[in-house]
Amino acid sequence: MKIIFAGTPDFAAAALKAIADAGFDIPLVLTQPDRPKGRGMQLQASPVKQAALELGLRVEQPEKLRGNADALALLQSVGADVMVVAAYGLILPQEVLDAPRHGCLNIHASLLPRWRGAAPIQRAIEAGDAETGVCIMQMDAGLDTGAVVSEHRYAIRDTDTANEVHDALMAIGAAAVVADLQQLEREGRLNAAAQPENGVTYAQKLSKEEARINWHEPAAVIERKIRAFNPVPAAWTQYQGKPLKIWRVETVNQQGRAGEVLSCTSDGLVIACGEGALSIKELQPAGSKRMDIAAFVAGRSIEAGTVLE
Template structure:
């Protein structure tokens, strides 16, 4: 069975490798154009492009799939199905119908909850008890297609968005291989329409929302710290400079929101709108991530200071 693959980041690369390891023919891999990264802003290939090259696969990097040249390239492959995972380009209706069995998307949520760009982060931020992977038959809508299979993941108490991403990356790779094998054996995939109730949208993350509002409850702030770890990273301002917060836990203190209540080798406690946060890992401006013990050994924030 011929499988075109379309994806860009690490999340997608894991699925591509799993599909190749399962023995499926992959005549073409689509990924985003190389982007400038790092201090030197040199062009860097996507994780999917790097994986495809290692696997000896043909790679194309169109800037759009709306033009005829890109669509003709897809038609030439005579593919049975196209798998899409965090690709980053819109697939027009004319592309969705090119493969014999259409396009399957690996989506990192339990649809219809968290349709959209940042489902993992929004699930952690909202305090969801679980999330998961849906393999979806793509249509013209935003993550509105019928669900082929659903695979659940229980979000642990201290899971960051990065932790959940890594778990779902592996789960998604396993799920798409199983569904492709079923498609190959049975010649079709059964699917179920998404429920009309329970639709939520995972809007793209904005850097501005990563700034901590100490007037929110400690529980809300703690969830945001985990949701924005590793990117864009929750932060506060200290002495006019950003101070990133990587790990914290809720503790039973009460005082003026944003006021430092304690700073020692075992934690930095800051009051919130309700309760307080005990910060255990942070990153001062111009420094690396560090434990609170390492931070306190070199610099202490005085009790009563305001963040």
């Protein structure tokens, strides 16, 4: 069975490696063009491109697929049985979806139809969902609207950050898509069920501005946001006119004026919220590295009564 793979970040690279390890024929890998990254803004290959080259696979990096006759001709020339898509980052027009014999399978990091869209992991944590997971989905022209081939659940722990859930779902998704491909190879078909019409939610893209902490919100709401936006875009507040990133907190049963510093010790920087308070355990002042609260207070302090914005 010939498989085209399309993806870009680490989440997708894990699936590509698993598919290759399972012995499938991968004649073509698609990924985003190299992008400038880091302080030097040097062009850097995506994790999927790096994995594909290590595996000795052919890689192509079209800027777009819609209206791209050359890319479509390439896809059709492969004669693929199926295309696996994971966090690719490009819209797939209908002619691309139709190119492989069995269409395109997407690895989506939510329990569809909940959290269709760009940031399903972060939105699930932010909303306080008890669980999330991975769906292998038969792609159609809609936004994550296709029939679900298989569903795999993950219980979100109270301490989970987006990074930790991402890594768990990355492993789950890689194993899941291999199992479904093996079934497709064995039986020549997959059992796909249409998504229910009820329970649809959309996971909008994240922005730096929405990651700014509103201390008037309840402590529990802010705590979830901090975990959801760790590591990107990182929750932050303003102190002395500069951003102060907040990486890890615990809720505490104290009260005060929203944004007010209640205490600052090596045990925690306690900030009052609209309801309850948060004890900051790990933070990052502007121009510094991430540090635990003990390291922070060793070199500076924030006086009780100071109000963060």
